Amino acid sequence: MDLKEIQNLIKFVSNSGVAEVKLETGDVKITIRTTLEGNTPDITYVQSAPVAPVISQVAAPAPAAAPLAPVAPAADDAKYITIKSPMIGTFYRKPAPDKSPFVEVGSTIGKGDVLCVVEAMKLFNEIESEVSGKIVKILVDDMSPVEFDQPLFLVDPS
Incomplete structure (x- = not known):
């Protein structure tokens, strides 16, 4: 899943009124939670590969x-x-x-x-x-x- 797809998913969830969406594909897990007040998404992104600067x-x-x-x-x-x-x-x-x-x-x-x-x-x-x-x-x-x-x-x- 590339960044553009993730950004589109965030926009969709923010505009849909859904409280939470979880998505798992391969080694990527994404959870998007929206608050009721401003519909601001709380995004959780997991990638199982180790990272270094x-x-x-x-x-x-x-x-x-x-x-x-x-x-x-x-x-x-x-x-x-x-x-x-x-x-x-x-x-x-x-x-x-x-x-x-x-x-x-x-x-x-x-x-x-x-x-x-x-x-x-x-x-x-x-x-x-x-x-x-x-x-x-x-x-x-x-x-x-x-x-x-x-x-x-x-x-x-x-």
């Missing part, structure tokens, strides 16, 4: 892939490393609502430092840095949905 070197402007990732690196961004989301979920910059963010623009990070949390299926997965450097840009807003392989941070490794 995805890091790639930014070499050229990335093609426009998804509406949630409007990232078009400028020419000077080519020297930065992009840290990407290893899973679909909700991006959180803080460990808890009353805590301060893990990192800010300008923060110096080391290998293994926690950069953010991505919530998937009510599990909060800490995303750790695979590189050392300085955070140049945070590409996603707090509490925003993120897609697999979506750029989250730009890091200057120098």
Whole structure:
């Protein structure tokens, strides 16, 4: 099941007035629950494959892939490393609502430092840095949905 199908399913459930939908196909399990007030869906997504942070070197402007990732690196961004989301979920910059963010623009990070949390299926997965450097840009807003392989941070490794 691809992301487009999941998004269409979420829209359908939100508009239908159904309280809960569960779907299992192969190694993917999805549960969508809507609240009665605003019909806001509560989505649970499970994929049985293990996940690890995805890091790639930014070499050229990335093609426009998804509406949630409007990232078009400028020419000077080519020297930065992009840290990407290893899973679909909700991006959180803080460990808890009353805590301060893990990192800010300008923060110096080391290998293994926690950069953010991505919530998937009510599990909060800490995303750790695979590189050392300085955070140049945070590409996603707090509490925003993120897609697999979506750029989250730009890091200057120098």
